[in-house]
Amino acid sequence: MTKRSNDYFAKTLEKGIKILNLFDESNPAWSQTAIAEKIGMNMTSTYRLVNTFIEMGYLTKDPKTKQLRLGPMAAVLGNKLLSGFDVHELVRDKIDAVSARYQISVEFYLFQNDTLIQIHKRETLNTLTYHQDLISSSLYYTASGKAVLSALDDERREELIKNQPFTTLTEKTITDADSLRRDLKAAQRRGYAINDGEYIKGLIAIATPVISTGGKPIGAVCFTSTTLNFELDELEKQHSALLSALAKELAGLIGQRYS
Amino acid sequence: MTKRSNDYFAKTLEKGIKILNLFDESNPAWSQTAIAEKIGMNMTSTYRLVNTFIEMGYLTKDPKTKQLRLGPMAAVLGNKLLSGFDVHELVRDKIDAVSARYQISVEFYLFQNDTLIQIHKRETLNTLTYHQDLISSSLYYTASGKAVLSALDDERREELIKNQPFTTLTEKTITDADSLRRDLKAAQRRGYAINDGEYIKGLIAIATPVISTGGKPIGAVCFTSTTLNFELDELEKQHSALLSALAKELAGLIGQRYS
DNA sequence: GACTATTTTTACGATTATCGTAAATGAATT
DNA sequence: AATTCATTTACGATAATCGTAAAAATAGTC
Numbered sequence: 001m002t003k004r005s006n007d008y009f010a011k012t013l014e015k016g017i018k019i020l021n022l023f024d025e026s027n028p029a030w031s032q033t034a035i036a037e038k039i040g041m042n043m044t045s046t047y048r049l050v051n052t053f054i055e056m057g058y059l060t061k062d063p064k065t066k067q068l069r070l071g072p073m074a075a076v077l078g079n080k081l082l083s084g085f086d087v088h089e090l091v092r093d094k095i096d097a098v099s100a101r102y103q104i105s106v107e108f109y110l111f112q113n114d115t116l117i118q119i120h121k122r123e124t125l126n127t128l129t130y131h132q133d134l135i136s137s138s139l140y141y142t143a144s145g146k147a148v149l150s151a152l153d154d155e156r157r158e159e160l161i162k163n164q165p166f167t168t169l170t171e172k173t174i175t176d177a178d179s180l181r182r183d184l185k186a187a188q189r190r191g192y193a194i195n196d197g198e199y200i201k202g203l204i205a206i207a208t209p210v211i212s213t214g215g216k217p218i219g220a221v222c223f224t225s226t227t228l229n230f231e232l233d234e235l236e237k238q239h240s241a242l243l244s245a246l247a248k249e250l251a252g253l254i255g256q257r258y259s
Numbered sequence: 260m261t262k263r264s265n266d267y268f269a270k271t272l273e274k275g276i277k278i279l280n281l282f283d284e285s286n287p288a289w290s291q292t293a294i295a296e297k298i299g300m301n302m303t304s305t306y307r308l309v310n311t312f313i314e315m316g317y318l319t320k321d322p323k324t325k326q327l328r329l330g331p332m333a334a335v336l337g338n339k340l341l342s343g344f345d346v347h348e349l350v351r352d353k354i355d356a357v358s359a360r361y362q363i364s365v366e367f368y369l370f371q372n373d374t375l376i377q378i379h380k381r382e383t384l385n386t387l388t389y390h391q392d393l394i395s396s397s398l399y400y401t402a403s404g405k406a407v408l409s410a411l412d413d414e415r416r417e418e419l420i421k422n423q424p425f426t427t428l429t430e431k432t433i434t435d436a437d438s439l440r441r442d443l444k445a446a447q448r449r450g451y452a453i454n455d456g457e458y459i460k461g462l463i464a465i466a467t468p469v470i471s472t473g474g475k476p477i478g479a480v481c482f483t484s485t486t487l488n489f490e491l492d493e494l495e496k497q498h499s500a501l502l503s504a505l506a507k508e509l510a511g512l513i514g515q516r517y518s
Numbered sequence: 519g520a521c522t523a524t525t526t527t528t529a530c531g532a533t534t535a536t537c538g539t540a541a542a543t544g545a546a547t548t
Numbered sequence: 549a550a551t552t553c554a555t556t557t558a559c560g561a562t563a564a565t566c567g568t569a570a571a572a573a574t575a576g577t578c
Contacts, residue, residue, distance in 0.1 A: 016272035017275070017317070082341065087331070
């Protein structure tokens with residue numbers, strides 16, 4: 001009965017971290033059952049993990065309502081994680097400089113576990129803004145997502161294309177695999193991907209992959225604007241060269257750490 | 260052999276969280292052995308937990324040096340934890356208002372797991388400042404620590420006094436249990452604890468416990484200054500009433516969440 | 519470049535922590 | 549009081565983690 005635990009991977013830890021991740025500004029309080037449902041875990045395990053967090057001070061439970069909230073230790077850990085993550089600092093200055101100099105909103109993402117993670121975002125003053133999750137595994141409706149897809153090898157790209165939900169967000173959203181494939185081909189020719197109101201009406205963007213020393217896409221930089229300020233072709237003409245240059249610089253800074 | 264796992268407490272999760280907590284601004288990179296030593300864990304367990312974090316994107320490993328650093332997911336979680344922890348907002352305004360109005364530096368701590376955790380700190384402009392860890396389990400050399408100790412019941416207080424390291428920090432640091440006991444008695448009479456350069460030369464402070472609805476100390480508020488600006492007795496005369504009032508207000512805001 | 523010391527990774531049996539059912543307790547509503 | 553829903557506890561079966569030990573990779577020395 002040599003049922004070897006096939007991997008060096010601690011599932012209990014994974015589940016615990018998933019629980020912590022549920023809490024943020026817009027979801028500061030959870031019930032135990034809501035957590036169990038969301039993570040897909042039975043009540044006993046949920047109880048044990050939640051209880052562990054409570055005893056450690058990462059969660060607090062309202063004695064009456066049983067609502068769970070982040071505890072003080074969570075704030076401490078949050079501090080550490082943010083200040084200890086130092087790609088941030090390396091990259092931030094460069095991005096801020098470009099944003100200030102050329103009056104353009106810039107976003108920088110890392111690509112990890114088939115997921116785009118927003119690392120830094122600098123907006124120009126006095127412009128419309130929009131909310132976006134810091135993490136997204138949907139790649140078909142953003143310039144950055146398409147930039148990364150366009151730089152993957154064929155096999156990986158097809159794998160990810162298959163997993164896109166292709167939900168319609170605006171009248172311009174790409175809603176099928178073939179259209180996406182065409183769009184990605186065009187991005188490869190150009191050297192950058194574009195977004196023409198596919199995510200939010202009026203929001204336009206150009207994005208290019210950041211390539212590791214090993215030749216793989218490890219992230220993306222993105223310039224965003226609105227059709228109130230620019231037409232898409234203006235944005236392309238004026239800034240696409242700058243975008244590529246910035247991507248190369250960022251690759252130089254982090255290209256071997258995230259190879 | 261009913262060796263019941265005595266508690267609903269996930270040790271694996273605890274260890275994992277301890278690992279994450281090692282990383283911060285001043286310690287951004289760790290080797291696996293250093294982690295194992297620091298936590299007091301065998302290599303295999305360390306390897307499994309670290310590997311779990313790597314696969315989840317919370318840590319990255321330099322392929323050459325094997326140095327471990329926080330990964331992008333850590334930054335995302337850090338964001339969530341900080342923004343999702345909302346005692347912060349409840350309390351911050353009150354503290355900022357007092358600090359601005361009376362031109363005094365204010366610190367607020369929660370007391371959890373025998374540990375003081377800095378929740379908020381507002382300094383007056385143009386004054387000397389100092390660095391302090393966000394978490395401390397040493398209570399004998401700060402006004403806030405002594406404030407909390409003074410409000411504990413006798414048994415708990417003795418327990419904690421026994422665990423103080425009594426390291427000498429300045430010529431005024433309290434270095435033995437009996438002196439501390441006398442100091443705490445005085446604090447109880449006064450209603451607040453004082454710090455007269457016991458931590459840093461020239462740094463003075465008064466602090467008072469924040470008491471939960473259940474009557475237990477759940478934190479402390481502290482006014483700090485330097486002997487360049489005030490003498491300690493001036494600080495006491497001018498501000499001790501304000502300090503107590505603030506502590507009561509804060510207790511009203513959070514007194515039942517952290518009961 | 520061979521040798522040693524150190525660190526990381528893998529293998530696997532022994533141990534024990536976690537899972538998950540089920541029942542008990544508690545809180546809220548009618 | 550009865551019903552419902554959520555949380556907490558008990559406990560046996562299961563599967564994950566521990567921890568020794570050996571292999572592999574890396575760094576340091578001569």
